[in-house]
Amino acid sequence: MAGRRQGARRDTRTAYLLLAPSLFGISAFLVLPILVVAGLALQRWDLIGPRTFVGFENFTAVAVDGRFARSLLTTAVFVAIVIPAQTVLGLVAGLLLNRGLRGSAAFRVLYVLPWICAPLVLGVVWRWVLAPTDGALNALLGRRVEWLADPALALPSVAAVTVWTQVGYVALFFSAGLRAIPDTVHEAAMLDGATPWQRFWRVTLPLLRPTTFFVLVTGVVSSFQVFDSVYALTPNGGPQGVTDVVAGRIYYEAFEQRAVGQAAVMALVLFVLLVAVTLVQQRWFARRTTYDLST
Amino acid sequence: MRTAGTYLLLVLGAVATLAPFLLSLQTALKSPLQFASEPVLTPPDPPTLVNFAELFGDRYDFVAPVAVTAQVVAVILVGQLVFSVFAAYAFARLRFPGRDAVFWLYVATLMVPQVVTIIPLYAVFADLGMRNTFWALVLPYVFGHPYGIFLLREYFKGIPGDLLDAAKLDGAGTLRILWHVVVPVSRPILATLAIITVVTHWNNFLWPLVITTGRQWQVLTVATAALQSQYNSNWTIVMAATTIAVLPLTILFLAFQRHVVRSITITGFR
Numbered sequence: 001m002a003g004r005r006q007g008a009r010r011d012t013r014t015a016y017l018l019l020a021p022s023l024f025g026i027s028a029f030l031v032l033p034i035l036v037v038a039g040l041a042l043q044r045w046d047l048i049g050p051r052t053f054v055g056f057e058n059f060t061a062v063a064v065d066g067r068f069a070r071s072l073l074t075t076a077v078f079v080a081i082v083i084p085a086q087t088v089l090g091l092v093a094g095l096l097l098n099r100g101l102r103g104s105a106a107f108r109v110l111y112v113l114p115w116i117c118a119p120l121v122l123g124v125v126w127r128w129v130l131a132p133t134d135g136a137l138n139a140l141l142g143r144r145v146e147w148l149a150d151p152a153l154a155l156p157s158v159a160a161v162t163v164w165t166q167v168g169y170v171a172l173f174f175s176a177g178l179r180a181i182p183d184t185v186h187e188a189a190m191l192d193g194a195t196p197w198q199r200f201w202r203v204t205l206p207l208l209r210p211t212t213f214f215v216l217v218t219g220v221v222s223s224f225q226v227f228d229s230v231y232a233l234t235p236n237g238g239p240q241g242v243t244d245v246v247a248g249r250i251y252y253e254a255f256e257q258r259a260v261g262q263a264a265v266m267a268l269v270l271f272v273l274l275v276a277v278t279l280v281q282q283r284w285f286a287r288r289t290t291y292d293l294s295t
Numbered sequence: 296m297r298t299a300g301t302y303l304l305l306v307l308g309a310v311a312t313l314a315p316f317l318l319s320l321q322t323a324l325k326s327p328l329q330f331a332s333e334p335v336l337t338p339p340d341p342p343t344l345v346n347f348a349e350l351f352g353d354r355y356d357f358v359a360p361v362a363v364t365a366q367v368v369a370v371i372l373v374g375q376l377v378f379s380v381f382a383a384y385a386f387a388r389l390r391f392p393g394r395d396a397v398f399w400l401y402v403a404t405l406m407v408p409q410v411v412t413i414i415p416l417y418a419v420f421a422d423l424g425m426r427n428t429f430w431a432l433v434l435p436y437v438f439g440h441p442y443g444i445f446l447l448r449e450y451f452k453g454i455p456g457d458l459l460d461a462a463k464l465d466g467a468g469t470l471r472i473l474w475h476v477v478v479p480v481s482r483p484i485l486a487t488l489a490i491i492t493v494v495t496h497w498n499n500f501l502w503p504l505v506i507t508t509g510r511q512w513q514v515l516t517v518a519t520a521a522l523q524s525q526y527n528s529n530w531t532i533v534m535a536a537t538t539i540a541v542l543p544l545t546i547l548f549l550a551f552q553r554h555v556v557r558s559i560t561i562t563g564f565r
Contacts, residue, residue, distance in 0.1 A: 008390065014469050015391040018381040023397070025378070025438020029416065030404040036415035047421070093308060099301050107305045109552045111312055116548050116555065118498035120516045121540040124523045125319045128530050136318045139335035168312065169559065176560045225408050228500045232520060247410040254414050255505055264414055271411045278406055 034271070040264035047258050058261040068266050070241070071249035074155065075224055078245060081159040082166075082223045087215060089163065090170025091208075097171060098178045108175060111168030119165060123232025126161045130233075151239045158233050158243050162226065170215050177211030178204070217281045221274060227251065246270055316541070323347070323534040330531045346535035355532070357539060359510060360518035367432045367514060368496045374437030375492050376485060382439060383447030384473060388459065401441040409501060417505055431506045432514070436496065443488045450484040451477065483554075490547070490555055497544055515540050 016023075041058055045051040062068050093111060097104050114122060129136045130147035138144055147157040181204065189199045205212075227247040230238075236252065237244030250270065254263035322330060323346055325339040350357045385391070386398055416435060417426075425431045454477065462472045478485065500516040507513055513521070519536045526532060548555055 011389045012391040015385040015389040015394070018385040018389075018469070019397065021378040022382040022401075022439040022444060025435075026401060026404055026441065029435040029438070030407050030412065030441075031400070032419070033412040033415035034407065036418055037411060040415060040418060045418075047417075092304075096301050096304055096308075099298075101298060101301055101305075104305075107309060109549075109556060110309050112556065112559065113312060113316070113545065113548065115559075116494050116544055117541050118500065118516050118544075120498070120500040121519055121537050122315075124519055124533060125315050125537050127523065128319065128322070128534060129315050131528075131530070134330070134335055134528065134530060136315075136335055164311070164315075172556065172559055221408075225410050227410065228516075231500075232523065235524065250410055250414070251501070251505075254417075260414060260418075267411045267414055271408065274408055275406050 037264050037267050037271075040260055041268055043261050045260040047255070047260060054261065058265045061259075062262050062265045062269075065262075067241070067244070068246075068249060068269075071244045071246045074242065074244055075226070075246045078155060078159055078162075078226065078243075079220060079223050081156060082162050083216065083219050085159070086163045086166050086170050086219065087212070089167045090215065091174050091212075093167060093171035094174025094178055097175045108168075108172065111171055113168065114165045115169040117165075119228040120232050122165055123161065123229035126164075126229075127233050130157060148234050149239050151242045154234055154238045154243050158230055158238075161229055161233060162223065165229070166219070170219070173211050173215050174208065177208050181207045213281075217278070220281070221278060224270075224274060224277070319534040320538055322531055323538045325531055327529065327531045346531045347539070350532060350535045350539065355522065355536075356510070357518065357536065360513050360515045361539065363429075363432075363512055364497060364515040366429070368493055370433050371436045371496050372489060372492050374433075375439050375443055376489060378437075378439040379443040379447050379488065380473060380478065380481075380485075382444045383451050384469075384477060386444070387448045387451035388454075401444060405441050405445075413501055413505055416502070420506060427507050427509070427512055429512060432503055432512060435502065440492075443492070446488060447481070447484060450481055454480055486551070486554055487557070490551060493547065494544060 040051075042053060042055060043051040044054045044057070097108050097111075127148065128134075130138075132138060132144055132146050132149065135147075137147070146153065148154050185203060185207065186199060189203045194202065225247050226245055230243055230245050230248055231251075234243040236256075237248060246266070247270075250263050250266045253266060254260050318336075321339060322335075324342040324344070326343050326345055329337075329340065349355060382401075386394065412435075420426055420431050458476055458480070459472060462476050467475065498516065499514070500520070503512075503514040503517050504520070507517065519533075519540050522536050523533050
């Protein structure tokens, strides 16, 4: 008895010794920053001088200044272009990859390539591809289009580059999800006389729901934080500020304008928004994804 | 017919994926003079490494950012592997009070976005007088990430208990068990974590951008961004830089393609 209790105590000591480094890291670099950012939201700081407590002044400043609200809207539009496009294209690519053709594995690998590269570097590559006079795309089209300087085209262009980066990644998940659907389900639908179109809408798509959901949740959360590629393609918010996404706004506010307090308020708002999105999506996910194959 | 159509679409997708890479490589292999005087899409004639030579020469000195990035990634990699194995083993294999609460804390921190931590971390490192240092680049990541710990924990749970008990009966301490039993049977998942870590930190941009100034601790992504904004239309040299930034990961990716593809589908990393 005593020996076992001693063993349990030894286990506890060992466990916390093993956890110490990561517990320190996570507390210091993921939990503590949330508290610090809340504190900074109540202070005025220019990155160099002393910090002064100013109460809720930064909150009112951010609320009055329309740029933050505009950047939230810009980001929402960006997400609204990127997510449907990459999900549909990724699903199509996933279906093509899963027709059991020779060489499918090689195509799958190829498609993921952009996704493992640094978004910043890909942004620089695409900045050249989309350059007005000496860029590759206009040379191919034989006309001069201001992809990144025209206020009407800049945001769609930046969104298109993001879609290009992520389609292969999305396709990978869909192709894994498709492989998990048992052949018997398709066979049964065929015996019932379902057309390929009907089989896709009534069988494949509903059974892919967990994959679709995973892809949507991670896609929304990550594209809401987009920064690197936008920074490379259209610095300083782009023409007339049309690509001023929220992560960029926070960065420029803190490190260019040196209004750290206001940037901290924006960061807090973004944090709350993203947590809310994640929680809502998870609840929806938990409720909607169970289906009964027996009926 | 259907097969031909499928192949056609797959090839179109491959062309769209590869074209920017190949075109940028082609530009990197052209002399600045040829790029300026001939149509953009003409192939290099003759192909030249002059841009790469210049990139690594005194003026642009890209040797330094490559070296800094490699060092940062190496230190983070070792730290993440060791500390994630520690934490995951505790969560998967030891019983102790507070285990579920601490694990819940780890999982909850997955929801903290990087953009939100940048400003407070900057303030903390400024207060510590550690702006623009090697350790500022490394410390926030070296102690492990909840994702990696979560990933290893799931795997460690599946290790047969007999294996660990036998080692314990032989009187092996925890570190010996980890090194001689847990690590050898967990090679595939450790390789997965290693790849994820290398890719994530080789590509990291925002934190290095804000916490370093000047050339001394500039990483590859920051150096590439700086080069692009400074030499805006010298596209041959800029494309040489993007080629250098992308090449190591492309090689790593092609060498371990099956591993990478599988690791993405298990973890959905990032």
